[in-house]
Amino acid sequence: MTNSANITREPIVVADHLALDMLNTVAIINKQPDDFWKTDKDVIYWLEAVAKRKLPAKMAFQQGELLATARELRTVIHTLVENKKVDKLDSIQLLEPFLEASLSRISLKKNAEGQWQQVRCYNQDTIKQLLGPVTEAAAHLLTEVDFTLVRVCEHEECILWFLDRTKTHKRRWCSMALCGNRHKVAKHRKQKAQ
Ligand SMILES: [Zn+2]
Numbered sequence: 001m002t003n004s005a006n007i008t009r010e011p012i013v014v015a016d017h018l019a020l021d022m023l024n025t026v027a028i029i030n031k032q033p034d035d036f037w038k039t040d041k042d043v044i045y046w047l048e049a050v051a052k053r054k055l056p057a058k059m060a061f062q063q064g065e066l067l068a069t070a071r072e073l074r075t076v077i078h079t080l081v082e083n084k085k086v087d088k089l090d091s092i093q094l095l096e097p098f099l100e101a102s103l104s105r106i107s108l109k110k111n112a113e114g115q116w117q118q119v120r121c122y123n124q125d126t127i128k129q130l131l132g133p134v135t136e137a138a139a140h141l142l143t144e145v146d147f148t149l150v151r152v153c154e155h156e157e158c159i160l161w162f163l164d165r166t167k168t169h170k171r172r173w174c175s176m177a178l179c180g181n182r183h184k185v186a187k188h189r190k191q192k193a194q
Pocket of ligand 1: 153154155158159160173174175178179
């Protein structure tokens, strides 16, 4: 018997910023909000595939703890992004415990060409530390990014965020393959009907 709840779905990666890709782990699927994170395993998969983390082979935490903390961070980032979007980011207090817990340092590693380069290494002893790179991505988003370019997809049934890094800054859709096409098809149908 297969249990669909145990299958990790491929994450949606369209945002062009890690912190926004994290928000996009909740999407509207078949007109319902759907959380791609349902188990610790889903979060681990996302951290490896999207945040490009190499996680320790053994991680000591209670079942459901990673999921709960990751969802908590996601809610925090969502709140702060919404606040910043309407120019009301008066406090980042919610993010502070996550920032405090995230410990990292610079290390030097040789790249493929044999050149030394700086690499940031993160402590991975606690759950908040596992989430450290995403926490820092959120800090970057909230301070370094032009928020007129941080937008939600224009499709009425879509809630996906993106950072518009296009040259013309006219990006409208989470992706052409998803909502861009949906829009085109709907427009075409409308024209045909007229
Ligand atoms: Zn969309």
